[in-house]
Amino acid sequence: MSTTERPTRSVWPQLEPLLSQVQRPARYVGGEDNAVVTDHADADSAWLLLYPDTYEVGQPNQGVQILYEVLNERESTVAERAFTPWHDLDALLRAHGVPLFSLEQHLPARAFDVLAFSVATELGATNLLSCLDLAGVPLRADQRDDDDPVVLIGGHVAFNPEPLAPFADVVAPGDGEEFVLEVDRVITRWRRAREAGQPWPRAELLAALARVEGAYVPGLYVPRYGPEPATGGMAPLRETAPIRNGLPTAIPKRTVSDLDDWPYPKHTLVPLTETVHERYSVEIFRGCTRGCRFCQAGMITRPVRERSKETITEMVEHGLATTGFEEVGLLSLSSSDHSEIQELATDLVKRYEGTATSLSLPSTRVDAFNVELADELAREGRRTGLTFAPEGGTDRMRAVINKMVAEEDLLRTAETAFAGGWRQLKLYFMIGLPTETDEDVLGVADLGRKVVEIGRRYGKKNRVTLSVGGFVPKPHTPFQWAAQDPPEELRRKVGLLKQRVAGERNLKLSYADPEPGVVEGLLARGDRRVAEVIQRAYELGARFDGWSECFSLERWQQAIDEVGLDRDWYVTRERGRDEVLPWDHIDAGLDPHWLWEDWQDAQRGRALEDCRWMPCYDCGVCIGLDLEHQTGHLPDGRA
Amino acid sequence: MTLDRSAVDGRLAGDVGTADRVRVRYAKTGRLRFVSAIDLSRVWERALRKAGLPIAYSEGFTPHPKVSFPDALPLGYASTGEYAELGFAEPITIGPAMRALNDAFAGGCEVLDARGVLPGERRLSKWLGRALWCLSYPPEADRAALTAAAEAVLAGDRWPVPRERKGEVTEVDLRAPLVDLAVSDEDAPRVAALLDASEPPLRPTEVHAGLAAALSTTTAPHTDHSAAAGSTLPKPRLISRTAQGAPADGGLREALSGEHLAVTAAFDATREELRLDRRDPTGA
Numbered sequence: 001m002s003t004t005e006r007p008t009r010s011v012w013p014q015l016e017p018l019l020s021q022v023q024r025p026a027r028y029v030g031g032e033d034n035a036v037v038t039d040h041a042d043a044d045s046a047w048l049l050l051y052p053d054t055y056e057v058g059q060p061n062q063g064v065q066i067l068y069e070v071l072n073e074r075e076s077t078v079a080e081r082a083f084t085p086w087h088d089l090d091a092l093l094r095a096h097g098v099p100l101f102s103l104e105q106h107l108p109a110r111a112f113d114v115l116a117f118s119v120a121t122e123l124g125a126t127n128l129l130s131c132l133d134l135a136g137v138p139l140r141a142d143q144r145d146d147d148d149p150v151v152l153i154g155g156h157v158a159f160n161p162e163p164l165a166p167f168a169d170v171v172a173p174g175d176g177e178e179f180v181l182e183v184d185r186v187i188t189r190w191r192r193a194r195e196a197g198q199p200w201p202r203a204e205l206l207a208a209l210a211r212v213e214g215a216y217v218p219g220l221y222v223p224r225y226g227p228e229p230a231t232g233g234m235a236p237l238r239e240t241a242p243i244r245n246g247l248p249t250a251i252p253k254r255t256v257s258d259l260d261d262w263p264y265p266k267h268t269l270v271p272l273t274e275t276v277h278e279r280y281s282v283e284i285f286r287g288c289t290r291g292c293r294f295c296q297a298g299m300i301t302r303p304v305r306e307r308s309k310e311t312i313t314e315m316v317e318h319g320l321a322t323t324g325f326e327e328v329g330l331l332s333l334s335s336s337d338h339s340e341i342q343e344l345a346t347d348l349v350k351r352y353e354g355t356a357t358s359l360s361l362p363s364t365r366v367d368a369f370n371v372e373l374a375d376e377l378a379r380e381g382r383r384t385g386l387t388f389a390p391e392g393g394t395d396r397m398r399a400v401i402n403k404m405v406a407e408e409d410l411l412r413t414a415e416t417a418f419a420g421g422w423r424q425l426k427l428y429f430m431i432g433l434p435t436e437t438d439e440d441v442l443g444v445a446d447l448g449r450k451v452v453e454i455g456r457r458y459g460k461k462n463r464v465t466l467s468v469g470g471f472v473p474k475p476h477t478p479f480q481w482a483a484q485d486p487p488e489e490l491r492r493k494v495g496l497l498k499q500r501v502a503g504e505r506n507l508k509l510s511y512a513d514p515e516p517g518v519v520e521g522l523l524a525r526g527d528r529r530v531a532e533v534i535q536r537a538y539e540l541g542a543r544f545d546g547w548s549e550c551f552s553l554e555r556w557q558q559a560i561d562e563v564g565l566d567r568d569w570y571v572t573r574e575r576g577r578d579e580v581l582p583w584d585h586i587d588a589g590l591d592p593h594w595l596w597e598d599w600q601d602a603q604r605g606r607a608l609e610d611c612r613w614m615p616c617y618d619c620g621v622c623i624g625l626d627l628e629h630q631t632g633h634l635p636d637g638r639a
Numbered sequence: 640m641t642l643d644r645s646a647v648d649g650r651l652a653g654d655v656g657t658a659d660r661v662r663v664r665y666a667k668t669g670r671l672r673f674v675s676a677i678d679l680s681r682v683w684e685r686a687l688r689k690a691g692l693p694i695a696y697s698e699g700f701t702p703h704p705k706v707s708f709p710d711a712l713p714l715g716y717a718s719t720g721e722y723a724e725l726g727f728a729e730p731i732t733i734g735p736a737m738r739a740l741n742d743a744f745a746g747g748c749e750v751l752d753a754r755g756v757l758p759g760e761r762r763l764s765k766w767l768g769r770a771l772w773c774l775s776y777p778p779e780a781d782r783a784a785l786t787a788a789a790e791a792v793l794a795g796d797r798w799p800v801p802r803e804r805k806g807e808v809t810e811v812d813l814r815a816p817l818v819d820l821a822v823s824d825e826d827a828p829r830v831a832a833l834l835d836a837s838e839p840p841l842r843p844t845e846v847h848a849g850l851a852a853a854l855s856t857t858t859a860p861h862t863d864h865s866a867a868a869g870s871t872l873p874k875p876r877l878i879s880r881t882a883q884g885a886p887a888d889g890g891l892r893e894a895l896s897g898e899h900l901a902v903t904a905a906f907d908a909t910r911e912e913l914r915l916d917r918r919d920p921t922g923a
Contacts, residue, residue, distance in 0.1 A: 019673055020715045026678055029670035033745035270685055270745070273678045324685030324743065356702050380855070608850070 002514060006113075008040060012106040014098045022088040026273035028054035030103030033270040034322065035071040036079070037104050040111065042103045044076040045187040047180075048112035048149075052119060052127035053546065055083045055103075060277040062331065063155065064118050066264040067176050080112070084127040085134065087543065087550075087629055093134055100134035101258040109135030112149055113187050116180070119155040122523035123163060123516060123546040128153075129538040132167065139535065141169050141219050146202045147194060150187065150209070154179075158216075159253070159300050160475040160583035162240070163523045163530040165218035173182050173216070173300075173586050174253030175286070177262045177270065182212045210247060214254035220247055221585065223528045233569040237580045239529055250587040253300065255360040255625050259286060259307040263315050267322045278320035279327035279360065282312055284344070287446055288333035288613050289629065290365075292391070293402045293602050294430065296474035298333055300588045302621040304612060309347075316348060320357065327358045336364045336373055337612070339632030345376050366390055371416045383421045388413070389428035393443025399605045400435050407447065414451045418458035425451060425464050431493045432471040432485030432514075435603055441493045444468065445500035445509075452507045461506070468497065468511040472521045475583040476590055478598035483574040484521045487553075492512035515553040519543045521571040522560075527582035530570070532563040591620030650752045655733040658755025659695075660726055662763055663737065664895045666719045667712060667915050668879075676711035682748060683723065690743040692736055695726040709764035710883070713842065715914040717879035719751060720771065722894055724763050735852040752895050766894035767836065769818065771882045772843045773905040774830040774875040775913075781854075785872070788853035789820040789830065800848045815851040816841045819889060819902040830875075831905035835886065843878045871916030879913045881905045 014388045049068055051058025058064065059543055064081065071079035080102035085093060093100070099108040111117060115135065117128055129139055132151065138144050141151065153164055154172040157461035161171040173181055193200050200208075210217040221242055225235040242249060256262055268280050285306040288298035316328050328348065336342065341361075348359055359377045364370040366388040374386055388410075392398040395407055416426060429444045448466045457461035470490045475480045485493075494511050501509050522530060536559035544550040560567050575581070576594055584592075594617070601608065611617055612633045622628050667679065674682065684704045687694045696702035705726030712718050713791040737750045776785070792798050798814040818833035832846045851872040882900055884891035 024675075025673035025714065026675065029673045031670040031746055033689075033743075035745075272674045272682060272745070274681070278681075321689070324687070324689030326684070326688065356696050356704070 006040075006046075006111045007108045008111060009108075010106040011098050011101045011108055011279050011414050014096060015101065015106060018089065018092045018096065018098070020383075021092060022295070023086060024056075024273060027083070028085070028103070028582055029272070030081075030106070033324075034267040034371055035104055035269055036068070037567075038072070038078045040078055040105075040107070042076070043078040043201055045078070045114070045184055045191055046112045047071050047077065047079040047114045047116055047187075048082055049079055049111055050082045050084075050115060050117045050128075050131055052084050052117060052124040053544070054086060055271075056119075056273070056275045057546075058083045059271050059275045060279075061118060062265070062281055062283065063118065063176060065268055066262075067116070067118075067180050068269075069264050069266060070177055070262075070521050071180055071184065072253075074181065074184065076188070078112075080107070082109060082131065084544070090130065090134065090543070098384045099136050100131055110137065111150060113191055114150045114152055115153065116152040119153055119157040119164070121546060122157055122163075122520045123587050124157070125523055125534045126538045126542040126545055128164070128177070129167065129535065133538075138187070139184045140166050142166070142171070144202060146199050148202075148204075150205070152183070156296060156300065157523075159209050159296070159586055159588055160524065160526075161216060161218060161586065162528045163526040163534060165221075165528050166531045167535075168218055169206060170217060171216040172214060172254070173251065173588065174214055175256040176254070177256050177264070179212065179214050179254045180332060180450065183209065183215070186212065188218040210360060211567070213251060216251040216586065218528075220244070223582070232566070233555050233573075234529070234566050237582060239580060240528075240585045241357055249383075250585050252587045252624075253589065255303075255589075255627065256286075257305070257627055258630070259283065259305050260311045263307075263311055266318060267313070268319060268325070270323050270325070275555070277329065278325065279329045280316065280323055281329035282315045283307065283331045284312055284321065284335060284338045284341075285332045285631070286459075287629075288337075290337070291598075293400075293478040293598065294391070294433070294471060294474070295333075299477050299590060301333070302619070304587065304626065304631050306338055306631045307625075309344050312344060313347065313351075317351075320352075327360060329360050329362065331362060334365060335361045336370050339615075341373065345373055349376055351507040364388070366410055366413055368413050368416045371413060371420060372423075372604065374417075374422070383423065385424040385426055385427040386417050387428065388424050388449070391428065391430050392440065392442045393429060393445075393447055396605055397433060397436060397443065399442040399607045400602050401430075401433055402602065402607050403529055404607050404609075409512055411450060411454060414454050418455050423459065423462050425455065427451065427464065427466055428439060429466060429468045430471040431468055431497075432490050434479060434482040435605075438493070438496060441496050442500055443485050445497050448501060448507050448509075449504055452504065457508065463506045463508065465508045465510060466501070468494065468509065470512065470514045472524055474524050476586075476588040476595075478595050478602055480525070480581065480595070481575040481577075481579075481599055484517070484571050485514075486568075486572050487518060488516035490517070513551075515546060516545060516548075516551050518553060518567070518571055519556050522567065523558075525582070526570055529563075529565060533565060536562055586622075589621035589624045591618065591624075594619050641795050650733050651737045651750065653734050655737075655753065656755055657730045657732050659728070659730045659738075660724065660756040661731070661733055661753050662722065662724050662756055662895055663750045664719075664752040664893075665721050665723065666717075666749045666751055666913075667721050667747065668719070668749075668890075669747040672675045672715055672717050674747075675714055676708065679748075680706060681709060682744070686740055686743040686748070687725070690736070690739040690741065692731060693728040694915055695728045707763075709762075710767055712880060716843070717877060718881070719908050719913065720880045720882035721766065722763055722883060724756065754788075754895060756830075763894065766885050767883045769833060769835050769884055769886045769891040770880055771891060771900060771902065771905050772832045772834060772846070773879050773881050774832070774843060774847055774906065775877040775879070776830070776875050777873050778827040780828055780873055782822065782825070784854050785828050785850065786822045787831065788850045788872075789822050791853040791856065792817070792849050798849050798853075800845045800852065802845060811841065811845065813841065813845055817846070817849075818886070820846075821902045823903075823906045829906060831881075831902045833889075833891065833902045843880075847872070847875055847878075877913060879908065881908045 099396045158173040223240045224238045228235040287304040391403045412530045452464040473479045695705040816835040816837040821831045823829040884893040
């Protein structure tokens with residue numbers, strides 16, 4: 001394929017007759033309030049932003065919305081959106097030869113210069129391949145031609161890009177706001193040269209993109225492996241190194257230093273069909289220093305950067321006025337840690353009193369302060385359910401994972417909540433955590449029983465739900481070296497829990513199927529050899545692996561066997577200190593020595609304080625980025 | 640009729656009075672055809688909030704805005720004959736309020752007519768006993784044959800058509816709820832159908848099936864008409880509802896204006912506007 005022309009005709013005439021044959025056609029029509037439609041003829045560059053899942057799951061994604069606005073605000077740049085078509089439309093598109101399309105103008109994906117994927121979860125990998133395939137873009141970067149679109153991958157999976165490396169032209173770990181604008185300048189020059197009849201060879205384009213700070217071009221790096229061990233298992237990784245001089249040996253993540261300079265989203269898209277979240281969301285801060293050792297998000301988004309109360313208030317006011325949304329989400333990894341959260345919540349509640357506008361505060365700590373906050377937010381509404389995430393069932397377990405809440409505080413919090421009129425508590429836990437014993441597992445059930453007993457004192461119908469998921473170790477966390485429990489072991493532990501809660505009235509246990517965790521674990525800590533498994537699984541029909549009705553471990557196991565990888569070596573094996581990790585060349589700012597020491601502390605059950613109010617423990621991020629935590633908290637305690 | 644832009648603006652141009660309960664007639668066109676009735680109610684609620692109109696909320700823990708839709712348009716159909724009733728917390732001046740609402744809608748939804756509800760007036764749903772539909776055929780549909788088919792259907796006492804529900808095929812009588820049919824004098828012919836409300840409602844695709852069967856009978860009288868159904872009549876490219884009202888003299892009395900409409904009034908709506916929303920900048 002060596003056409004220099006981009007397709008310019010909408011596929012709507014071919015698509016429209018197919019829409020009456022598929023479920024929920026509204027997810028494919030676009031036309032939402034605040035969608036941006038720009039004529040491609042007036043543009044110097046065109047981006048297709050893709051979220052590899054359904055519209056309902058992907059549209060509320062904050063990252064995509066932010067980049068959509070940042071790019072569209074540039075006068076000569078077009079950004080449109082696409083999502084993975086559900087099985088029914090997927091089959092129809094293939095049968096009728098209709099390519100993947102954008103929602104705004106229903107242009108074929110190949111009409112765009114960049115296909116930028118936001119991949120939040122490992123289980124989106126096969127959907128990404130499906131999008132490329134439907135787009136008519138070669139799956140593998142080394143098979144792409146000079147004029148094929150650039151395939152860019154961002155989102156949390158970019159922090160271990162190796163399993164997706166052969167499919168990506170560029171990977172972008174970290175904040176995207178400034179990065180996409182810098183990439184856009186390269187794309188504009190590339191397109192101008194192409195339109196002038198002097199297209200750059202692909203190698204030249206990739207070299208130019210690799211010069212953008214934070215851009216990882218996998219084709220310019222090669223993994224080298226040692227000899228295969230005689231005892232079985234995989235050949236160990238020796239290094240992932242640039243193929244020539246002048247390329248960075250480690251790619252630094254991008255970090256936006258002041259969120260008040262980037263007050264996005266301003267005009268959130270208003271979906272025409274129901275999505276997983278329907279609200280105007282504003283990040284009240286980015287980053288987290290709670291230091292939960294399992295939490296990849298908390299580690300890779302450091303340092304803490306608070307958005308000011310003034311900016312948040314303005315954003316909310318404008319956001320509601322331009323959307324008509326009835327809910328505001330104050331997002332972050334631990335929203336009640338914002339130094340002005342109390343004033344912010346009180347102000348917002350007062351301001352929108354009587355307008356049927358609700359406020360939600362996801363990701364809160366387990367403490368009485370949060371019950372007060374929830375009381376405040378629910379002033380007008382019903383006190384149905386509160387959610388807390390103790391994550392571990394015993395004080396010992398919580399010290400290991402550094403989720404610092406003592407059982408008596410937790411019970412006191414539950415008491416405050418039930419006494420305040422809340423009827424239902426949902427408690428999130430993980431099982432399969434490092435050093436976990438059966439006693440720790442049973443601690444989850446025992447805690448649930450204690451909480452439900454407290455609940456009963458305040459109302460016969462008060463209920464508690466224990467929601468239990470299997471732990472998957474993630475890169476760039478102190479647990480990146482840990483062994484993952486195999487599904488059989490997780491099932492056994494769930495069995496213990498079931499026994500312990502059986503017959504307990506008003507205590508419900510819900511647990512996730514442990515099988516998708518195997519693939520999540522394989523992709524999370526896999527190396528470049530795992531890419532072959534992803535492609536094979538895709539060829540065998542894997543799609544929507546995050547959907548329980550679509551996931552099949554048998555299919556993935558077949559792919560693993562055909563490629564000849566040792567699943568346990570990747571998933572359930574504990575790593576040693578000296579092992580070269582597949583993501584070592586991606587620099588999230590964390591000092592590997594600190595990570596290792598924190599892993600040792602974890603195994604000794606030693607907790608670590610939050611550095612927002614305790615002295616710095618040298619995780620490395622602030623020094624490396626020459627930034628400091630931006631927070632109104634005083635160093636000696638809560639502001 | 641109503642889809643004429645100047646007429647629409649005319650209806651909502653002035654104050655059009657004040658009221659706290661307002662009945663509206665609105666259009667659902669373009670891409671919005673693929674939005675379900677439940678989703679559409681959310682589109683309305685957000686547009687009302689965005690327009691800053693003082694919509695009333697129900698009492699209770701989970702207040703709902705007082706917007707009621709007496710009838711749901713099946714997915715995929717366009718319409719200029721949809722109706723809703725809005726309850727406001729205080730009286731609003733109808734003209735400017737509806738213009739603000741139209742500005743707040745994304746493309747595809749538009750209020751065409753509105754008036755205050757009079758005290759003691761019949762419920763809106765009581766006004767929707769009859770609907771006027773329009774089936775737009777592609778140019779390869781034979782206009783003369785279609786006209787003959789329509790005449791044959793109207794001449795019959797019964798006209799059974801197959802109905803598929805959940806994989807099971809049953810038979811329904813098209814003739815019973817069918818009040819009138821007309822075929823337009825155009826190269827790409829349109830069929831207008833007046834249908835009485837029935838339970839379960841007759842779908843306009845069943846009108847198409849009846850016509851297809853009649854067409855195969857009239858053109859080839861000796862063939863079994865169910866087997867050949869649809870083989871010579873292409874599917875309509877667009878099906879739209881153009882008005883609803885109370886049954887009146889072989890036509891209907893339009894629910895909001897009280898205007899009498901005969902079956903041919905369906906042809907006044909322009910096809911392209913129903914297919915593509917007029918404010919859709921892409922014309923996708």
